[in-house]
Amino acid sequence: MTSRSQPSTLWEYANPVRFMRLSDWLLPACAVAALVLSAIGLIWGFFFTPDDFRQGATVKILFLHVPAALMAINAWIMMLVASLIWLIRRHHVSALAARAAAPVGAVMTLIALYTGAVWGQPMWGTWWAWDPRLTSFLILFLFYLGYMALWSAIEDGDTAADLTAVLCLVGSVFALLSRYAAFFWSQGLHQGASLSLQPGTRMDWAYKAPLYISMTGFGLIFLALVLAGTRTEIRSRRMKALMARERMQG
């Protein structure tokens, strides 16, 4: 295989040079699309949807709450997949992408918790309840904190990548266990899933359309931030390599 050949599989982007070349145009494209879509979704959702007949205008925080909660979980799943790829195939880009995803996921979790509290205050009459969903999100946030702390505590890059990958795998199992443990504990205040693939509408299209746009926008925000974070990590590794090389010569 020559170095000039077109990438034929996804794995070729495990090469940092290829990844940088791809993300050169993918990152701005993602960022612009993310801004446009989330702006459309949020503005449509906030200003051009009817009030709910029971919840009034408070329901509109949904357009921020649901996408953030979705990305909070998906970020962890992405980290899990990236950690597995790192452990199995030893692609550095994958480990760095997992590292870049963690802060984004943690912030998404915080947004979901915060908007949930703001929503819960008028609806349930309380900012916080030890409801299973709320509890499992708080625990997810703790997992993010631990993961990021472990990354920053270990100096050697590969050791840190290995250990955090192992933590991510074990943590995923325990995060799931905690979720079901919390559900076992009480049924809680939080409503069930509003969106479902099964037929039978629970939510009108007047809400669904801006919600889906906003969810896509948040997904793209996540993607853009992860790409940017991964590029920063790759550049900082190159810097370190360059400095080490200069020190060797000088």
Added chain:
Amino acid sequence: MIALLVRDLRLAFRAGGGFGLGLGFFLILAVLVPLGVGPAPQILATIAPGVLWVGALLACLLSLDRLFALDHEDGSLDLLATAPVPLEGLVAIKAFAHWLTTGLPLVVAAPVLGVLLNLPGPAFFWLVLSLLLGTPALSVIGAFGAALTVGLKRGGLLLSLLVLPLYVPTLIFGAEVVSRGAQGLTVGTPLALLAGITAGSAALLPFAAALAIRINLR
């Protein structure tokens, strides 16, 4: 492996080994809680199961950072890792030794502290049983956390940040067993789930911990 178990136990019992530290911590916690929330028997009876479980969990956490760190400092962990015994087995034995020196004393002491906290009569049996079933999971999960942080100079605080979220399911089911037992409800389901967590983590986590130790010794 038996020799390692004996060695770990001996090290723990000798001066400076930290045996009894966890127990003392557990005792102090059980004394401090009534001082903090007031001595009303009704309130104490309600919170006793949770307080005892949280106390056991924190007491377990206290002695975790020395599980591998001391051996790592004096180099014996490298020797153990190159020994003919599989590292997974060594991790399991060390976690077992940790349980014998920390978890088991907690199980024995818990009923006494239950009296201090005005735990309802029928709950004593379930408290002992749930701790007996649950504390091995705490030791094994903690061994995994200790294995992750063994290479760090000051891993203690990070260790608790890593391990405490992993303790959540054990804590929920363990405390649920006791509080259900206190109310005279059936405890079968949480008890079975608690035992399941212990069995699952004792079977699988030594592999993850051994992997982490190998990475750290690389």
